[in-house]
Amino acid sequence: MSNPLTGRDIINIRDLTQKEWRYLIDLAAELKAQKIAGADQHWFGGKNVLANFEWGSTRTRCAFETSCNDLGMGFTYLSNSHVNDTETIKDSIRVFSEMYDLITWRAQKDEAYLREIAEYATVPVISAVSLGDHPTQMLADALTMEEQWGGARSCKGKKMAFVGNGAGAPLWYGRLAAMMDMDFAVIQPDNIRHQMCKTMQDDVRECFERWAPEREFVVTSDLGKLQGLDVIVTEEWRYLNPECGEEVLDPSKYESYMGDAKDLLPYRVSMETMERTGNPDVFVMHELPSTHNADHATGQRLLAEAPDEWSRDIIRTGFEITDECFEANASVIFREAGNRQHTIKAMVCAVLGR
Numbered sequence: 120m121s122n123p124l125t126g127r128d129i130i131n132i133r134d135l136t137q138k139e140w141r142y143l144i145d146l147a148a149e150l151k152a153q154k155i156a157g158a159d160q161h162w163f164g165g166k167n168v169l170a171n172f173e174w175g176s177t178r179t180r181c182a183f184e185t186s187c188n189d190l191g192m193g194f195t196y197l198s199n200s201h202v203n204d205t206e207t208i209k210d211s212i213r214v215f216s217e218m219y220d221l222i223t224w225r226a227q228k229d230e231a232y233l234r235e236i237a238e239y240a241t242v243p244v245i246s247a248v249s250l251g252d253h254p255t256q257m258l259a260d261a262l263t264m265e266e267q268w269g270g271a272r273s274c275k276g277k278k279m280a281f282v283g284n285g286a287g288a289p290l291w292y293g294r295l296a297a298m299m300d301m302d303f304a305v306i307q308p309d310n311i312r313h314q315m316c317k318t319m320q321d322d323v324r325e326c327f328e329r330w331a332p333e334r335e336f337v338v339t340s341d342l343g344k345l346q347g348l349d350v351i352v353t354e355e356w357r358y359l360n361p362e363c364g365e366e367v368l369d370p371s372k373y374e375s376y377m378g379d380a381k382d383l384l385p386y387r388v389s390m391e392t393m394e395r396t397g398n399p400d401v402f403v404m405h406e407l408p409s410t411h412n413a414d415h416a417t418g419q420r421l422l423a424e425a426p427d428e429w430s431r432d433i434i435r436t437g438f439e440i441t442d443e444c445f446e447a448n449a450s451v452i453f454r455e456a457g458n459r460q461h462t463i464k465a466m467v468c469a470v471l472g473r
Contacts, residue, residue, distance in 0.1 A: 120145075125472040128237040128244045131230060131252040132294055133322075137330055140261075140298050145271065147262050147458070147465035154189065154461065161191030162473055169215045171197040172225040172247060178407060178459045179247045179255060183223055186464035195219070212239035221471060223247045243470035245463075253288075256406050257295045258462040263455040264299070264350060267402060274299040276334075277349040282306045283386045283439045285315035285338070286361075288354040288406070293323030293336065302335040303327075304344045310382040314338075316362040342385065348396040351403045353388045353439045355410060356380075373424045376410070380433055388440040390447065403440065403448040404455050411437040411445035 123139050132140065153160060168187050172180060180196065187194040202211045215222055216239075223245045224236055230251025237244040246254055264274050279296045281289040285307030296303035303323070305315050315338050327336045337344065357375040359365055369375060393401050413422050413434045425431045436442055445452065 122469055122472065124469040126243060127470055128240075129254050129466055129470065130233050130237060130244070130246045130249075132254050132257055132298060133252070133326065135298075137298060140258075141271075143258055143462070143465050143469060144261050144265065146469060147258065147462040148265075148271075150464050150468070151262075151458070151461035160189050160464075162468075163220075163471060164191040166190075166220040166471065167193035167195065167218065168221045168223065168467070169195050169197060169219040170223045170247070171200075171202060174225050174227040174248070176225055176247065178456050179225065179463070182255070182459035182463040183247070183467075185460055186467055189464065190467065192220075192467075208236065209239050212236055213241075216241040221245065221467060225249075245466055245470065252294070253291050253406070255459065255463050255466065257291055257298075258466065259455055259458040260292075260295060260352075260404055260406070261299060262458045262462055263404060263451065266454070266458075267350075267451065274301050276300065276302075278302040278304070278347055279350045279352065280304040280306050280344065280348050281352050281354070282345070282388050282392060283353040284308075284313045284356050284358060284383060286313050287358040288352070289315045290319040290322060292352050293319075294326045297323065297326035297330045297334070297336070300331045300334060303337075304335075304348075305338040306342060306344050306386065307338070307340060308379075308382040308386055309340050310379055312359050312363045312365065312379060313356070313383060314360050314363075316360050318362065342395065345392060345395040346397055348398060348401055351388055351392065351396075351401065353403070353405060355408075356383050356438045373421060376421060376438060377425070377430055377433070380430070383438075384433065387437065389444050390441070393444065393447075402451050403444060405440060405445070405448075405452050407452070407456055409437075409440060409445060409452075411440050412442040 120142050170183055184194050221243050222240055225247035226232055226249055230249045233246050233249045279301050281292050285305045289305045293303050307314050357370055421434045422431055
């Protein structure tokens with residue numbers, strides 16, 4: 120298939136066809152094999168990429184920077200500028216379009232903000248995440264699943280579930296499951312604060328109607344839906360359903376992690392969760408960061424604030440996923456993280472016309 124994405128923006132996987140998505144997965148697999156073999160990928164000498172992240176990042180930022188280095192490109196990580204301070208976003212983007220060949224942007228804002236940036240830009244824009252989608256992560260997860268199951272198109276007919284706090288990431292994974300022709304379940308608590316909102320459910324349902332009309336999409340609190348799963352994904356506890364009528368808690372607050380622990384605990388991904396699938400080959404993916412133990416500054420702060428041993432035990436052993444289960448799946452989870460590099464490289468190559 121010839122490159123269908125030259126000059127395109129990548130903001131949301133909904134904007135792509137299944138053939139275009141397939142092109143990106145296949146290109147990522149090819150680029151990964153080339154890198155492992157030590158091939159020279161310096162194809163874009165003289166090209167430059169601008170990255171502006173208004174929200175913290177580890178994997179996405181590192182993947183963009185290392186990919187650009189591999190491709191022989193210049194990379195600017197914007198850390199001190201006039202953007203949205205003494206200069207409008209429109210003016211800033213017009214400046215960047217004069218100097219750069221590609222822009223990547225991350226913001227904890229509605230997707231419309233990134234689409235505005237793309238409208239002002241005269242060069243391609245790749246979303247490094249917005250509240251609307253995380254396309255680079257979803258491509259990495261697609262590649263990881265195909266590696267687990269034997270290669271191209273091996274996801275077809277498999278069963279994926281998001282287990283835990285249904286307030287945010289199930290939207291992204293639901294679209295991915297539909298794109299990959301998989302069944303998808305959101306298994307979440309009855310607490311409305313941590314449920315997949317109706318707008319997101321409607322979005323995913325539309326994707327299934329478009330791409331995978333024969334596959335199942337279900338949202339439930341029934342842990343019996345774990346039976347027969349092939350892959351489980353999960354996310355941090357601290358996000359809230361945007362339709363619950365409450366403000367998102369400051370992530371530095373103890374309550375943002377532990378306020379609904381009693382409701383969320385039955386949906387923590389554990390070795391027991393995996394056993395309940397009845398599938399000895401089931402595996403867990405996690406987009407990271409994961410609060411699977413307390414061996415970090417946030418964990419230590421939460422331990423210091425915990426009022427009782429029950430709370431401290433949860434913090435030590437993990438929130439959305441137990442430390443035991445995380446480590447049992449670490450080989451997949453960290454390959455998934457590493458695949459961010461190869462899949463982001465594929466997106467960069469595709470929109471720049473390689």
